[in-house]
Amino acid sequence: MVRPAYRTRSRRIVKRRTxxxxxxxYYRRRSSYRxxxxxxxxxxxxxxxxLYAVRYRGRTEKRPERYYGGVVCPACLAAMLKLATRSL
Incomplete structure (x- = not known):
């Protein structure tokens, strides 16, 4: 049985031939974060x-400083704002 710390999908399983x-x-941390x-x-x-660049940066360096920054792309945000203002 695997160690309890490795019974998670947050670690990636890498198969190696000795x-x-x-x-x-081998259980490795997932290195890519997009x-x-x-x-x-x-x-x-x-x-x-x-993931490491996100961890060791300040709050304002982690995502753009605008509405829904880091969640929605600028094109979708513009479309959302248009719909919101036109529905008023």
Whole structure:
């Protein structure tokens, strides 16, 4: 049985062949982190691409300073704001 700390999907399973010819499974942290738009699923610009860059940056460096920054892309935000203002 696997260690309880490894019974999670937050770690990636990497299969490696050892010099003796046996196959082993290693559990590694997921290294890539990419933010996507919540509406159209395009990668967001202005958001760092790695998990470590996000962890060690300040609050204002992690995402753009605007409405829904880091959640919705600028094109979708413009469309949302148009719909909101026209429905008033």
């Amino acid at each position: 010099p003796s010819g046996k196959s082993r499974s 933010a996507f738009c919540a509406i159209c699923s395009t990668p967001l610009s202005g958001v760092p691409g790695s």
